[in-house]
Amino acid sequence: MSDMFYAAYGSNLHPHRLCTRVETARLVGTGLVDGMGVRFHKRGLDGSAKCSLIEVAEHTHVAVYAIDTDDQPVLDLIEGLGRGYDRAVVEVSGFGPCWTYIASxxxxxxxxxxxxxxxxxxxxxCEYHSFPADYIEAIRSIPSSDDPLVERRTLNHELITQLEQAMPAGDAP
Known part of the structure; x- marks a missing residue:
């Protein structure tokens, strides 16, 4: 067993979220991916937009996790590798090459x-990792819609409550 670095930039940013999905995940820090911007344009299985990265003159803030290589297939399955996401390697400041998922x-x-x-x-x-206010505001300004599936919406609101409770002291919204 050995660890590899995974760069999270979307719904896996919060350590409570990722560490409940992949047991061996350990937050090791945050960094920047230069020359890439985050976009909400990957078609999710539910028909709504999920995050991806595109090559642009921007940078994306990421959380870097060490994950046991044996657990990579677990995250591949969760993230839908081959069903809209491809695995990619990005250069993260302070960490070097890290794998992530980018929309096909x-x-x-x-x-x-x-x-x-x-x-x-x-x-x-983003708030958990204290990313810059302008970065958070850019994400906050992205239009979003109500999930028509009540059960999925309720389940995810319960997760949001757990994440809010897991925020560092003084950072909870």
Whole structure:
């Protein structure tokens, strides 16, 4: 067993979220991916937008996790590898090469918006890591929509409550 670095930039930013999904995940720090910007345009299985990275003259804040290589297939399954996401390697300041997931071209739809709960998961991760206010505000300004599936919406609101309770002291919204 050995560890590899995973760069999270979307709904996996918050350590409580990722560490409940992948047991061996350990937060090791945060960094920047230069030359890439985060976009909510990957078509999710629920028909709404999920995050991806695109090559642009921007930078993206990420949380870097060490994950046991044996658990990579677990995250591949959760993230939908081969069902809209491809594995990629990005250069993260202070860490070097890290793997992440980027939307495959056929899964990109710029007309989509995220559900409110999904955008909130991303924002909670950004807030947890104290990313810059302008970065958080840019994500906050992204339009979102209500999830029409009540059961999924309720389940994710329960997760949001857990993440809010897991925020560092003084940082809870």
């Amino acid at each position: 071209s056929e899964a990109v739809d710029d007309a989509l918006v995220p559900h409110h709960w999904y955008k909130r998961l991303v924002l909670l991760g």
